[in-house]
Amino acid sequence: MIKSKSTKLGDWIIAFICFLVILVCLLPLVNIAARSLSASEALIKGEVTLWPKGFNISAYKLVFNDSKYVWSLGWTAILTFICTVVSMVMTTICAYPLTYDKLKGRKAINTLIIFTMYFNAGAIPNYLLMKDLDLINKPLVLIIPSCLSVFNMIIMRSFLYGIPDSLRESAEIDGAGPIRTLVSIYLPLSTSVIATLSLFYAVGRWNGFSDALIYMGNRKYYPIQLLLYNIINNINNIEVSAQEGFANPGLSDGIKAATVMFATVPILLVYPWLQRYFITGVTIGAVKG
Amino acid sequence: MSGNTQKLKNYLKRYWTLYLLLVVPIVYFLVFRYIPMTYIQIAFKKYSIVQSPWEMPWAGNHGFEYFIKAFANRDFIFALRNTILLNLLDLVIGFPAPIILALLLNELTFAKFKRVTQTVAYMPHFLSWIIISGMALQLFAPSTGLLNIMLNHMGVESIPFLNDPKHWVATYILLGVWQSVGWNSIIYLAALTGINPELYEAASIDGAGRFKKMWHVTLPGLRSTIIVLLIMNLGRILGSEFDRPYALRNALVDNVSNVISTFVYTNGIRGLQFSLTTAVGLFQSVVCVIFLIGANSLAKKFGERGIW
Numbered sequence: 001m002i003k004s005k006s007t008k009l010g011d012w013i014i015a016f017i018c019f020l021v022i023l024v025c026l027l028p029l030v031n032i033a034a035r036s037l038s039a040s041e042a043l044i045k046g047e048v049t050l051w052p053k054g055f056n057i058s059a060y061k062l063v064f065n066d067s068k069y070v071w072s073l074g075w076t077a078i079l080t081f082i083c084t085v086v087s088m089v090m091t092t093i094c095a096y097p098l099t100y101d102k103l104k105g106r107k108a109i110n111t112l113i114i115f116t117m118y119f120n121a122g123a124i125p126n127y128l129l130m131k132d133l134d135l136i137n138k139p140l141v142l143i144i145p146s147c148l149s150v151f152n153m154i155i156m157r158s159f160l161y162g163i164p165d166s167l168r169e170s171a172e173i174d175g176a177g178p179i180r181t182l183v184s185i186y187l188p189l190s191t192s193v194i195a196t197l198s199l200f201y202a203v204g205r206w207n208g209f210s211d212a213l214i215y216m217g218n219r220k221y222y223p224i225q226l227l228l229y230n231i232i233n234n235i236n237n238i239e240v241s242a243q244e245g246f247a248n249p250g251l252s253d254g255i256k257a258a259t260v261m262f263a264t265v266p267i268l269l270v271y272p273w274l275q276r277y278f279i280t281g282v283t284i285g286a287v288k289g
Numbered sequence: 290m291s292g293n294t295q296k297l298k299n300y301l302k303r304y305w306t307l308y309l310l311l312v313v314p315i316v317y318f319l320v321f322r323y324i325p326m327t328y329i330q331i332a333f334k335k336y337s338i339v340q341s342p343w344e345m346p347w348a349g350n351h352g353f354e355y356f357i358k359a360f361a362n363r364d365f366i367f368a369l370r371n372t373i374l375l376n377l378l379d380l381v382i383g384f385p386a387p388i389i390l391a392l393l394l395n396e397l398t399f400a401k402f403k404r405v406t407q408t409v410a411y412m413p414h415f416l417s418w419i420i421i422s423g424m425a426l427q428l429f430a431p432s433t434g435l436l437n438i439m440l441n442h443m444g445v446e447s448i449p450f451l452n453d454p455k456h457w458v459a460t461y462i463l464l465g466v467w468q469s470v471g472w473n474s475i476i477y478l479a480a481l482t483g484i485n486p487e488l489y490e491a492a493s494i495d496g497a498g499r500f501k502k503m504w505h506v507t508l509p510g511l512r513s514t515i516i517v518l519l520i521m522n523l524g525r526i527l528g529s530e531f532d533r534p535y536a537l538r539n540a541l542v543d544n545v546s547n548v549i550s551t552f553v554y555t556n557g558i559r560g561l562q563f564s565l566t567t568a569v570g571l572f573q574s575v576v577c578v579i580f581l582i583g584a585n586s587l588a589k590k591f592g593e594r595g596i597w
Contacts, residue, residue: 010499011398018397021390024467025409031435032424046433073485094314097307097420104300109311113318119578121325122570124557128342129325145321148314178306207417210531214558225419229536230424253427260423267415275408 029264036257043253056100059258068227069262076206076224077266083143083205084198090148091197095156096182117150123214130215141215142223146208152197159193160186195277199270206267224263231259332356332568337572348564357570365569368552372529378462378520386470388515391477391486392503410471412450418468422536425451425464434513465533476518477511484510516593524581549573 012040030050033269035043039054047053063069098106120126124144135141163186171181187194209225216287222230229235317529327342334345348354359365390410397403413421427436428434429450437447450460497505529550538546547555549569557566585596 011396014393014396015399015402016403017393021393021471022406022409025413025471027435028424028428028467031428035427043433048433049435049438078503086568090314090317093310095471097311100304100307100467103304103307109315112315116318116322118581119326119574121322121329122567122574123553124563124567125331126321127326127558128331128563129321148317163299179310203415207415207420209419210535213535214554219534225417228423229419232419253430256423257427260420264416264420268412268430271412271415272408274472275411 029268030232030263032257032260036254036261038254040252040254059252059254062255063258063262065110069259071220072222072224072227073262073266075221079139079142080202080225083147084202086143087147087149087152087201088194088198092182093189094148095160095231096186097178098157099160100178113150125232125261127214137218137221139221142205142208142212142221145215146204146211149201149204152200156190156193156197159190163189169256192277195274199274199277202270203267226233228259228263232256316344317374329567329571331564332571334564336563355564356572358565359569359572362565364547364556365549365552367544368547368549369412369527372527372548374545375458375534375548376526376528378458380526382462383466383469384519384522386466387473388477388511390470391474391481392507394478395481395507396472396499396503407471410474412471414472415467416468418532418536421464421468425460425537429460451537452541454542454545457537458545461534461537461546464537476514479573480511480514481507484573490566513593516588516591517596520581520584520596524577526580527576529573 027050031048034050034052034061035048037052037055037057038048039056042048042053097103100106130136130141130145134142136220167185167189168181171185176184205223207225209229210225212223213225213229216226234251315373330342331345332355333348334342335348337345350357367463391460394403394406394458429436431447431449431452432435432441434450440447448456450456484506488510489502492502492506527549529548531550531554534546534548535551535554553570556562557570560566588594
């Protein structure tokens with residue numbers, strides 16, 4: 001193959017553009033981190049860019065000393081854990097039976113499920129249902145209604161479908177029932193998809209905001225995103241604020257920056273660790289989706 | 290006949306546990322996805338807190354009173370316009386962006402650097418819109434934000450990124466690209482691995498340069514992926530995210546930031562106009578389904594597989 005000089009230059013130009021992409025992705029994070037560690041006078045004067053000015057950790061001290069934040073962080077962590085476990089169980093028990101070609105009624109059940117992906121009743125009917133089920137303001141409302149994602153279920157189903165039938169058949173010959181086959185053969189072979197989907201569910205719950213905004217009026221159970229939203233927008237009383245907009249003077253930028261970091265760092269901590277798994281999940285979803 | 294019953298018995302004996310597993314998910318879908326559909330009739334009825342949706346009296350104008358009211362409502366018309374406008378801009382700017390990124394990454398010859406770029410570019414997808422808005426409010430702040438500090442340094446006047454309707458729209462769209470471009474490129478990158486390398490070699494022998502190869506080999510290889518995703522995006526042209534506009538909006542830009550989902554939230558859940566907002570939601574869902582079906586059959590006309 002002929003490699004001319006201009007191709008090489010092209011390579012460097014492309015690498016440079018990619019370098020810019022990296023910068024654009026990271027700089028907002030660096031900026032907010034720098035602001036959270038800066039003196040508030042420097043913030044007000046507009047002196048802080050990518051490095052803290054007047055370095056101090058008072059904003060973090062304040063945040064960590066406020067039981068509201070720490071409680072919300074702990075509660076959201078517990079909630080995320082519970083939701084992920086419940087969702088994974090639901091996803092598995094929904095996806096696994098649907099991989100059996102011989103299962104009678106499989107098509108009908110599939111249609112019943114897929115239909116909900118394209119047509120949703122809407123926010124108000126969902127809200128009224130929660131009201132009728134008496135779930136409003138209960139912690140369960142943050143767990144049950146969103147515990148099964150059709151999209152994730154399809155990813156799981158496609159993955160399980162890819163496991164050779166011969167394995168299932170040999171297990172059946174050995175006298176194993178479907179559940180036994182699932183636990184001892186399918187699940188051990190599915191660690192990558194389990195990791196991927198757990199990541200999706202966990203991130204979804206950690207980042208979840210609108211369901212809490214709509215269904216959760218009890219401040220004790222505010223997940224971190226709702227608390228963060230109220231802090232960023234200087235809202236003390238969410239009911240009033242929804243109509244009034246954002247009026248009363250709130251916390252300083254430094255403290256807000258620290259609370260943003262507070263909700264971001266847990267994500268950034270697990271991200272590199274799980275990163276290698278999710279590509280598999282997305283590509284399975286793309287093929288079948 | 291008895292042979293059949295015997296067969297069924299054997300079948301159930303073998304597979305009844307599968308149905309047992311399915312019971313919980315099916316109940317879940319019936320309760321949390323299908324029962325709400327029965328509440329849709331509120332759109333055609335006068336809402337009353339003491340009655341079940343089945344008992345509520347029909348609304349005027351053959352039940353369409355609230356649909357007519359919605360289209361006479363200035364706020365709703367604005368929300369409808371903004372939804373379409375923001376989604377169209379997302380489609381024009383946000384849709385090609387991951388394709389371009391995937392092409393760039395595909396051309397990147399330094400393997401390690403490619404992996405680093407991918408890792409970093411996927412990351413914003415995992416940040417919530419609340420976090421992003423928290424960062425954006427400081428990053429774009431009129432005199433103390435990083436971007437305006439930089440602009441002022443270069444002698445340019447501050448830009449009201451989030452405080453002026455036109456700039457807000459641009460910022461909203463670009464933040465959307467920032468959040469999703471890396472993640473959405475994954476699908477294209479996966480499709481690229483399916484392209485036969487011999488095609489590139491053949492093109493090279495024919496004297497094709499980088500751009501010719503991109504145009505004649507890479508892009509055709511992405512064609513069906515692009516079309517499927519385009520269908521799904523067209524289907525969402527009247528759909529509206531909630532977190533993104535809700536987190537980024539402020540009082541100064543209400544006339545461009547209010548979309549259908551935020552309209553439903555403010556007027557329905559906060560304003561308690563349940564019939565009106567259910568009607569709006571139904572209108573939105575139905576139009577989405579129609580668009581999806583339309584886009585899908587259009588794709589099939591062009592000889593593509595479509596999504597069903």
